[in-house]
Amino acid sequence: MNPPTVSQSAETNSPALMESPFLKALVQQIRANDSYGTFRSWSDELLLKPYVVSKAQKREISVDGDVDPITKGRILAFYRAIAHRIEAETGQLCQVVVDLSHEGFGWALIFCGRLLPVTRTLRDAQRFGFDSLEKLAAEGDKLTQSGVEYIKRFPEVARI
Amino acid sequence: MNPPTVSQSAETNSPALMESPFLKALVQQIRANDSYGTFRSWSDELLLKPYVVSKAQKREISVDGDVDPITKGRILAFYRAIAHRIEAETGQLCQVVVDLSHEGFGWALIFCGRLLPVTRTLRDAQRFGFDSLEKLAAEGDKLTQSGVEYIKRFPEVARI
Numbered sequence: 198m199n200p201p202t203v204s205q206s207a208e209t210n211s212p213a214l215m216e217s218p219f220l221k222a223l224v225q226q227i228r229a230n231d232s233y234g235t236f237r238s239w240s241d242e243l244l245l246k247p248y249v250v251s252k253a254q255k256r257e258i259s260v261d262g263d264v265d266p267i268t269k270g271r272i273l274a275f276y277r278a279i280a281h282r283i284e285a286e287t288g289q290l291c292q293v294v295v296d297l298s299h300e301g302f303g304w305a306l307i308f309c310g311r312l313l314p315v316t317r318t319l320r321d322a323q324r325f326g327f328d329s330l331e332k333l334a335a336e337g338d339k340l341t342q343s344g345v346e347y348i349k350r351f352p353e354v355a356r357i
Numbered sequence: 358m359n360p361p362t363v364s365q366s367a368e369t370n371s372p373a374l375m376e377s378p379f380l381k382a383l384v385q386q387i388r389a390n391d392s393y394g395t396f397r398s399w400s401d402e403l404l405l406k407p408y409v410v411s412k413a414q415k416r417e418i419s420v421d422g423d424v425d426p427i428t429k430g431r432i433l434a435f436y437r438a439i440a441h442r443i444e445a446e447t448g449q450l451c452q453v454v455v456d457l458s459h460e461g462f463g464w465a466l467i468f469c470g471r472l473l474p475v476t477r478t479l480r481d482a483q484r485f486g487f488d489s490l491e492k493l494a495a496e497g498d499k500l501t502q503s504g505v506e507y508i509k510r511f512p513e514v515a516r517i
Contacts, residue, residue: 294464296454304454306466311473311507312514347471354472354514 214330215241218285219337223248223278230270247271248333250326260321264297272297272305272325275337276315280307282341283314287348289355297322307344312354314344374490375401378445379497383408383438390430407431408493410486420481424457432457432465432485435497436475440467442501443474447508449515457482467504472514474504 214220224241231237236244248271250258264272273295280291289309297303301322307315317340319325327333348355374380384401391397396404408431410418424432433455440451449469457463461482467475477500479485487493508515 292464294454294456294466296456304452306454306468308466308468308473308476311476311511313468313471313473316468316471351471351511351514354511 214334217334217338219278219282219341220245220330220334222281222285223274223333223337226274226278226281230274242330245330245333248275248327249329250324251328255324255326258324260301260323262300262323264301264322268323268325269295269297272319272322275325276305276307276317279315279337279340279344282337283307283309283344283348286341286345287355289348295319309348310355310357312347312351314347314355315340374494377494377498379438379442379501380405380490380494382441382445383434383493383497386434386437386441390434402490405490405493408435408487409489410484411488415484415486418484420461420483422460422483424461424482428483428485429455429457432479432482435485436465436467436477439475439497439500439504442497443467443469443504443508446501446505447515449508455479469508470515470517472507472511474507474515475500 220241224244227244228236273293276293276295280293283289283291287309291307291309291314294306294308295303296306297319301320301324303319303322305315305317305319306313327336380401384404387404388396433453436453436455440453443449443451447469451467451469451474454466454468455463456466457479461480461484463479463482465475465477465479466473487496
């Protein structure tokens with residue numbers, strides 16, 4: 198597969214943004230699942246592009262039926278990147294479960310011992326995405342920080 | 358669908374066993390999902406029979422490929438019955454997630470606020486079952502009791 202041409206919006210991302218520890222962790226997750234080396238020649242920006250979905254684009258995505266495996270993989274990589282960041286900041290091993298049971302509804306959970314540093318209900322998961330890479334990085338950082346705080350607050354529960 | 362003839366093993370269950378709060382909760386879960394009234398005329402013993410799988414029967418079930426939806430439903434009902442019992446004993450609302458990702462491997466989780474009173478790794482979930490109804494009831498009670506203890510130990514985490 199040839200890399201598609203980098204669009205205007207991807208080109209305008211500041212290099213500083215791509216240095217965000219969360220976006221780096223997310224890129225790492227995507228590359229880790231790239232068993233056939235499809236993405237080897239792709240830039241990090243290009244790998245993250247599917248996470249940027251405008252409001253207009255979201256409206257065009259049908260929420261009837263189940264979430265397709267590619268979108269599910271994208272959601273999983275997002276939460277795995279958060280888990281990876283939480284591990285890096287706390288030294289605690291985290292597990293990720295994304296359960297999409299009914300047509301785009303479900304749960305995203307990160308757990309660590311008996312503690313859930315991250316719980317999110319998912320709705321219309323078919324439309325999973327963010328307005329911009331900045332928003333993606335901000336959301337990842339926010340969930341990471343709040344997860345780290347839960348682990349600091351209940352260290353005993355996280356260690357069981 | 359006509360009810361199959363009750364086998365010897367089902368007939369020999371003591372009435373006291375069927376009064377177990379856990380088995381009652383499990384029967385309730387199964388009947389709750391019986392939208393078409395298929396099981397209306399079935400006895401409780403008959404509904405629970407698929408949970409009894411002998412070692413020999415287990416060996417005959419292939420663990421290649423994904424877990425079929427009926428077995429998955431059975432696993433879900435088992436953990437929902439535990440969640441229901443924990444709710445009855447603690448007054449805390451519980452959520453159940455069964456995540457079977459890779460050919461019978463996965464997680465069964467019951468959570469309550471930010472606490473996980475029950476976490477189980479699942480292996481060879483295609484073969485989910487118990488030696489007898491006694492064992493089924495004992496396992497359900499054991500997981501319920503240990504879940505209740507976690508909630509009593511960390512009430513603050515369960516209440517978030």
